[in-house]
Amino acid sequence: MLHSTISSPGLSHGFSKRDCLLYNNRIDRMRGNEYPMLRGKTYLDHAGTTLPAKSLITAFSEQMQTHLLGNPHSSSSSEPSISHRIVEETRLQVLQLFKANPDHFDLVFVANATAGIKLVVEAFNGCPEGYEYYYHRDSHTSLVGPRELACKSHCFLSDDEVEEWMKSGGSHTPPLEKVENGLRLFAYPAQSNMNGRRLPLSWCSSFRSSSDNPQTFTLLDVAALASTTLLDLSDHINAPDFTVLSFYKIFGFPNLGGLIVRKSAGHVFDHRRYFGGGTTEMTTCSGQPWVERKKSSLHERLEDGTGATHSIVALNCAIGVHARLFGFEEASVHARWLAHCLYEKLVSMKHANGRLVCRIYKDPTSTYTDAKTQGPTVAFNICKSDGTWVSSSKVGAMAEKWNLLVRTGSMCNPAGMAHALAVTHEDIRTAYDSGFRCGQADDVRNGVPMGIVRVSFGAMSVLKDVEAFLMFVEECFVESKKDSVFGSEDKFRNSEQSAMPSPSIGKLSALKSRRKRWWSKILRMCLPLRE
Numbered sequence: 001m002l003h004s005t006i007s008s009p010g011l012s013h014g015f016s017k018r019d020c021l022l023y024n025n026r027i028d029r030m031r032g033n034e035y036p037m038l039r040g041k042t043y044l045d046h047a048g049t050t051l052p053a054k055s056l057i058t059a060f061s062e063q064m065q066t067h068l069l070g071n072p073h074s075s076s077s078s079e080p081s082i083s084h085r086i087v088e089e090t091r092l093q094v095l096q097l098f099k100a101n102p103d104h105f106d107l108v109f110v111a112n113a114t115a116g117i118k119l120v121v122e123a124f125n126g127c128p129e130g131y132e133y134y135y136h137r138d139s140h141t142s143l144v145g146p147r148e149l150a151c152k153s154h155c156f157l158s159d160d161e162v163e164e165w166m167k168s169g170g171s172h173t174p175p176l177e178k179v180e181n182g183l184r185l186f187a188y189p190a191q192s193n194m195n196g197r198r199l200p201l202s203w204c205s206s207f208r209s210s211s212d213n214p215q216t217f218t219l220l221d222v223a224a225l226a227s228t229t230l231l232d233l234s235d236h237i238n239a240p241d242f243t244v245l246s247f248y249k250i251f252g253f254p255n256l257g258g259l260i261v262r263k264s265a266g267h268v269f270d271h272r273r274y275f276g277g278g279t280t281e282m283t284t285c286s287g288q289p290w291v292e293r294k295k296s297s298l299h300e301r302l303e304d305g306t307g308a309t310h311s312i313v314a315l316n317c318a319i320g321v322h323a324r325l326f327g328f329e330e331a332s333v334h335a336r337w338l339a340h341c342l343y344e345k346l347v348s349m350k351h352a353n354g355r356l357v358c359r360i361y362k363d364p365t366s367t368y369t370d371a372k373t374q375g376p377t378v379a380f381n382i383c384k385s386d387g388t389w390v391s392s393s394k395v396g397a398m399a400e401k402w403n404l405l406v407r408t409g410s411m412c413n414p415a416g417m418a419h420a421l422a423v424t425h426e427d428i429r430t431a432y433d434s435g436f437r438c439g440q441a442d443d444v445r446n447g448v449p450m451g452i453v454r455v456s457f458g459a460m461s462v463l464k465d466v467e468a469f470l471m472f473v474e475e476c477f478v479e480s481k482k483d484s485v486f487g488s489e490d491k492f493r494n495s496e497q498s499a500m501p502s503p504s505i506g507k508l509s510a511l512k513s514r515r516k517r518w519w520s521k522i523l524r525m526c527l528p529l530r531e
Contacts, residue, residue, distance in 0.1 A: 023334045027326075028462045034325065035460055041403045042468040046335070046458030047193055047224055047377055048407055052252030052318075053325060053460075059317040060253075069313065071306055073278050083309050090316040091299070097230055097319065097328075098243075100260060104236035106298040108259040109307055113223040114142040116244035116259035117187075119272075119302060120219055121146040126271035129182035132213075136162065136188035137415040138199065143187045143221055144414060151179045155415055159365075162188075162203060166210040183268065184216040191225035194413040195420065196339070196377025196456070197363040198225065205238035217241040217265055226250055228376055228458060229332045233260070241265035251318035254311035259302075266298045276304025322459070331459035335376035338457045340368035341466050343378050351385035351479040358382055358473075361420040361452060376457040379411075379420070381449050385479040391444045392451040395477075402472045407454040410438050421449055 031038055034053045043051060067082050075081040080088070091107050100107075110116045124131040124146075133150035135143050137157050147153035156162045170184075186207045191198045204218045220240035222231050227249040233239045243260040261269075275283075275293060279301045283291040294300040322328070349357040358380045366374040382390040396408035410417045418428065431445045443451035455469060 019330070020334055020337050023330050024462050027334075027460055028464065030325070031460060031462070038460075041405065042465050043405050044455045044457070044461075044465060044469060045405055045407045046227060046461065047196070047249070047454065047456035049248050050227060050250065050252045050458040051460060053321055055325065056251065056253060056314070056318050056321045059321060060314045063313050063317060064310070067313075069309055072309060073306060086316060087307060087309060087312050090312050090319075093316065093319050094258060095260070098233045098260065100233040100239075101236060104263055105233060105239075106261050106263060106266070108261060108299045108302045109312060110244075110257045110259050111308075112248075112255070112257035113221060113244040113246045114257075116242075116257055117142050117146065117219065117221070119259055120185075120242045120244075120268075121149055122274065123269045123272040124183055124185055125149045126273050127183050127268075128271075130179050131183040131185055132179050134165075134184070134186045136199065137419055138189055138192040138194065138197065138413065139187065139415065140189060140193050140221060140223070141412040141414060143189065143219075146185070146187065150185075151182065157415070157419070159200070162207075166203075166206050169210050169212045170216075182215070184211060184213045185219060186216070187219035187221065189221040189224060190231065191222075191229075191375045192377075192413065192416055193224040194377075194411040194416045194452070194454070195361050195363065195379035196224070196375035197366045198371075198373050198375055201231075202238075204240040208241075217268065219244070223249055224377075225375065227456075228335045229371070230328055236262060236264075241268075247315055247318070251315070251322055253318060254308075254314040256308055256311040256315055261298055263298065269298065269302060272302075274304070275301075278306065279304055326459040332371070335457040335459065335461060336368060336371060336374070338461050338463065338466055339374075339376040339378055339455075341463070342455060342469065343368055345466075345470055346378065346380060346473070349473065349478060352481040352483070353385050353479075355385050355387065356383065357478055376461075378455045379452050381452055382473070382477050384477075385483070388447065389444050389449045390477065391442045392449065392453045393439075393441050393443050395453050398476055399469075399472060402468070402476075404469060404472055406469075407456070409443065409451040411452065411454060417452070420452065423448060423450065 034055060035051055036054065037051065067086075069083045069086075070081060072081055072084040072087060075084065087109075091109070092102065094107050095102055095105055108116070108119065110119060124133075130151035133147050133153040135147065135153070135155055137155060139155075144155075147155075156165070186203075188199055188203065190201060201220075204220055208216050208218055218240045219242040220231075221244050223244065223246045225231065226245045231243065233243070239262055241262045242265065244257065245260075246257045248255050275291060279294055281292040281294055283289075343360065343362070346358045347356075347360055351357060360378065360380040362374070362379075368374050381392060382395055384390060392408040396406055399406050414428075418424070427448065428450075431450060434445070436443070436445055436450065438451075443449060457465070
C-alpha cells in the first residue's frame with residue numbers, strides 16, 4: 001500500500017500536544033538567526049515556496065568555495081569528477097528520502113515539477129498511436145496542459161467518478177473512444193495546491209490494475225504534499241509510475257525539481273524523440289542520420305545537456321540542514337497543527353449581526369486532524385456583514401500593510417477553483433470576455449468571487465504566525481455593532497487605508513493585553529489534535 005510518511009490520523013508516531021509546543025518553542029527561538037528575512041514579517045505562503053535557512057546558504061557557499069566544480073561532461077579521466085560524484089550522491093539521497101529503492105526507481109533532475117510533467121508528456125506524445133489522458137479536478141494547471149497533446153482527454157470532476165471508472169475497468173465513464181494500441185495516462189495531485197485537500201494515494205495502483213488497457217500509467221504530482229510530508233515509495237509495485245516534485249517547496253532553495261520514475265515504466269521514454277547533449281553514446285549527421293542513446297540508466301538519457309550541478313550541490317546541503325533543524329515527521333505534524341488552529345478560529349468568527357466572516361473551502365471529506373485527508377493549508381474568502389464579498393486581491397494588499405504575506409487569486413487550479421466557488425464554464429468565459437484576467441486587482445465579478453485567499457504553513461512556521469493573521473482579520477474585517485451603524489463600507493474603507501497598528505507607547509499596553517488573550521484562545525482551541 002502506497003502511503004505518506006505521516007499516514008495515520010491525529011498526532012501520529014507518538015507526537016503529543018506537548019511535543020508540538022516544544023517544537024514550536026524551539027523553532028521560535030532559532031528563527032531570528034536562521035531566518036533573518038522574517039524579522040518584522042509573517043510569511044504564510046509555504047505552499048508557494050518555503051524559505052531557505054541561513055545555515056543552508058552558508059553551507060552551500062562553503063561547498064562552492066571548497067570544491068572546484070567543473071562540467072561533469074568534461075572529465076578526461078576514467079574516474080568520475082567531483083561534480084559527477086556529488087550529483088550521484090545527491091540523487092541517491094533523494095531516493096532514500098522517499099524510501100525509493102534504486103533497484104526499482106530512478107531520479108531525473110529537472111527544472112521544477114512542471115518540467116517533469118512536460119518530460120513525461122513528451123514521451124507519451126511520441127507514441128505513434130497517441131495516448132488517452134485522464135486528470136482529476138484538483139489538478140494544477142501544469143497537469144491540465146497535457147490534454148492538449150492527447151488524442152482523447154477527460155477531467156474527472158469528483159472522486160466518485162474516478163472510483164466508478166475504476167470499477168468499470170475504464171468502459172463505463174467517460175464515454176471516450178479508445179485509442180487503439182495507444183497509451184493511457186492518469187494524473188492527479190497527492191495534495192491540492194488550492195486548499196490542501198489530500199487525495200487517495202491508492203488510486204495509483206488501482207487505476208493501473210483496473211484498466212482494460214495494459215498500457216496504463218499513473219502520474220502523481222507531489223509538489224504540494226512534499227512541502228511538508230514525504231511520500232513513501234517503499235512499495236514499488238503499488239507506486240506511481242511517474243512522480244514529480246519541486247525541491248524549493250521543501251527546502252526553499254535551490255530552484256530545482258525532480259521526476260522519480262518507476263523503472264518498470266521506463267520503456268515509455270523509448271517514444272521520446274528529442275535528445276540533447278550528454279544523452280547519447282554516438283550520433284551522425286552526414287549520410288543517413290543515426291543516433292544511439294545511452295541505455296545505462298534512465299537519468300543519463302533524459303537529463304538533456306549539462307545538468308544543474310550547482311543547484312544539485314545546494315540540494316545536497318539542503319537535505320542535511322533540513323534534517324538537522326527540523327526533522328520531516330515533526331515538521332509535518334506541526335504545520336498541520338497550525339493550520340488546524342487557524343481553521344478552528346476562522347470558521348467560528350462572526351460579525352455582530354451573526355453572519356460568518358469567512359467562507360472556508362475545505363472538502364467535506366477532509367479534516368485537519370487526519371493527515372491522510374488534509375495538509376497544512378487553509379483556503380477561504382471574507383464576507384462582509386451585508387453578505388457581499390471582499391476581493392481576495394484586496395485582502396492580500398491589506399495583509400501586506402500588516403507585513404503579512406499570503407497567496408491570493410485562482411492558485412493555478414482552474415477546475416478546483418471553479419468547483420469551490422461554484423462557478424461554471426460559462427461564468428468564467430463571460431468574466432474573461434468582459435475583461436477580467438487572473439491576478440486582477442478586483443476579482444469579484446457580478447457579486448461572485450473569482451479568487452480566494454490561501455494561508456499555508458511550513459517547517460519554520462510558529463503559533464505567532466497564526467496569531468498575527470487572526471489579529472489582522474479581526475481588526476480589519478470583523479464588524480462590530482458600532483460598525484453596523486455606519487455600514488460595512490465604512491469599516492472596510494478605514495481598514496483598507498490603515499497599516500498594522502504601531503506599538504507606540506499609547507498602544508503598547510493594549511496590544512500586550514490583546515496578545516495574551518489571543519494566545520489563551522489559540523492554545524485552548526488547538527490542543528490537542530485528537531487521534
